[in-house]
Amino acid sequence: MxxxxxxxxxxxxxxxxxxxxxxxxxxxxxxxxxxxxxxxxxxxxxxxxxxxxxxxxxxxxxxxxxxxxxxxxxxxxxxxxxxxxxxxxxxxxxxxxxxxxxxxxxxxxxxxxxxxxxxxxxxxxxxxxxxxxxxxxxxxxxxxxxxxxxxRLLPGALGDEMSNVDESFSTAPSGGLLEYAQYTRPAEFRGARVPDILLSGDHAKVDAWRRENAIERTCRWRPDLIGRADLSAPERARAEELIERFHGAASANDGEEEETVS
CATH class of the missing domain: 3.40.1280.10 (SPOUT methyltransferase, trefoil knot domain)
Structure with a gap:
């Protein structure tokens, strides 16, 4: 290029x-x-x-x-x-x-x-x-x-070819969600602990936690992205609950209207 x-x-x-x-x-x-x-x-x-x-x-x-x-x-x-x-x-x-x-x-x-x-x-x-x-x-x-x-999107630019697809706003597999929360050592800092599931070594549970956490973070910080996100029916229902909890019913309804228009 x-x-x-x-x-x-x-x-x-x-x-x-x-x-x-x-x-x-x-x-x-x-x-x-x-x-x-x-x-x-x-x-x-x-x-x-x-x-x-x-x-x-x-x-x-x-x-x-x-x-x-x-x-x-x-x-x-x-x-x-x-x-x-x-x-x-x-x-x-x-x-x-x-x-x-x-x-x-x-x-x-x-x-x-x-x-x-x-x-x-x-x-x-x-x-x-x-x-x-x-x-x-x-x-x-x-x-x-x-x-x-x-x-960053050119093959070989990042070394690890999965670095792009896991990041916020990537079209797949994150589905247009914000990236999940990440942690490194130490496992505890000033009373704040890394979630136990990330220390479990159970990769399936870690992947499930990361997906749920990405949805939760997006609902909390960027609810406008949910209408365009690639979510299953249960995930979308969960997202609507989270948006209502974080932002009130009006925001949840706004998200539904935006999805319909798009």
Whole structure:
């Protein structure tokens, strides 16, 4: 896989791409990375990438010309990249999107700045993504978040191929639940003991406890996920009981309505 970024601050990426799992995966050849400076596609001595918006308003907008020229030039060499723009108008990034992107041969992340982009630039996007309902200074951090989530899914990136499927939000076998609680030595710390069943050596009972614990944790902390989770009929009935206990009847009913709509 080739991952590329187009940004006015390309120097932000190298530390992240050379560290931890991303660094190891890159050194192992699981993906290659290139960061492009948008200013290289400007034609004035000030290397201008932004301008005032038509109609007035606060802030500056990224100009369409350098963005279009850069994407055209980058895409002209090798297989055409799957072009991703980051915008509040985009689909919310989640594990399902990460899994889809992990199958692309080449990804180009276009990172916005200032008050946004000239609307005409979005014609070059294959995907518009948002990583959440909050304001960032630029799209570089969003590109790093998505890159990290995607690279983790590449075969060999984590070493233990089951590491991905057991994690929160994985589509299988966790079924879209939060991950179960985990413990390590010591068995007791300041009066808090590790659940006895995890010390029993009975793997079947441990697996059953972990499944129940994942459902309970999801109901307590992220009840919004239950409507989409892969649960058996008894598990769903149990989840409804837990949501009502933790959040009241209104939340349980909301979860049912959300499931029906979806």
């Amino acid at each position: 080739l991952i590329e970024t187009l940004s006015v601050f390309p120097e932000m990426f190298e530390p992240a791409m050379s560290t931890s799992i991303l660094g190891r995966a890159r050194r192992s050849g699981l993906f290659d990375f290139a960061a492009y400076d948008l200013r290289d596609w400007t034609h004035d001595r000030h290397r201008t990438v932004d301008d005032e918006p038509y109609g007035g308003g606060q802030g500056m907008l990224m100009k369409v010309e350098p963005l279009a020229e850069a994407i055209d030039d980058i895409a002209s060499v090798g297989p055409r990249p799957h072009v991703v723009f980051f915008t509040p108008c985009g689909d919310v990034f989640d594990q399902t999107v990460a899994e889809r992107l992990s199958h692309e041969e080449r990804l180009l992340f276009v990172c916005g700045r200032y008050e946004g982009m000239d609307e005409r630039a979005y014609a070059y996007a294959d995907d518009r993504l948002s990583i959440g309902d909050y304001v960032l200074t630029g799209g570089e951090l969003a590109a790093m978040v998505v890159t990290d989530a995607v690279v």
